Amino acid sequence: MNKFLASGMSKFWRVVLGIMIITVVSITSNSASAIAASSWDNETESYSGKQEMIVYRSPSCSCCGDWLDHVKKHGFKIKQDVKTDEMEAIKQKYNLPSELASCHTAIIDGYVMEGHVPADDIKRLLKQKSQLAGLAVPAMPVGTPGMEIGNTKEPFSVIAFNKKGELQVFNSYESY
Ligand SMILES: [Cu+2]
Secondary structure (H helix, E strand, O other), X not given: OOHXXXXXXXXXXXXXXXXXXXXXXXXXXXXXXXXXXXXXXXXXXXXXXXXXXXXXXXXXXXHHHHHHHHHHHOOOEEXXXXXXXXXXXXXXXXXXXXXXXXXXEEEEOOEEEEEOXXXXXXXXXXXXXXXXXXXXXXXXXOOOOOOOEOOEOOOXXXXXXXXXXXXXXXXXXXXX
């Protein structure tokens, strides 16, 4: 083996080592940023308007309580916490499009908030004084505020709906 080949080999191993270091660093920083991003308690939106909400939920719903803790950390106040087994009737009363149904239904400043809607999206809608009727995170995607299970984060969208029952995507969380 000549000198040229030997130096070539060592260069190869230096590159391999470099790649390994880059990989380790990127994995570490990825997981660090994932932890920070998964923290729904960090506020990205400020809001100083009406913060009192009425919440309807089934007495047996524990993730509903976890969502309430989330919005309370963002300054919202629970004026009324109504525990009822008639959630279907509540959703109909507030004209929630049935395909958007989740667990709890909250009313704030005349808007309907269905399911595990992130507090910052609520604030953004309230600030817009929008013609929309409300926001929903249909079903209960794992990873949404109040639905955190380990590090599982299902992509989800916050859907806005108007009084005619027309839907539009208000916000999307693909990786968070
Ligand atoms: Cu829930």
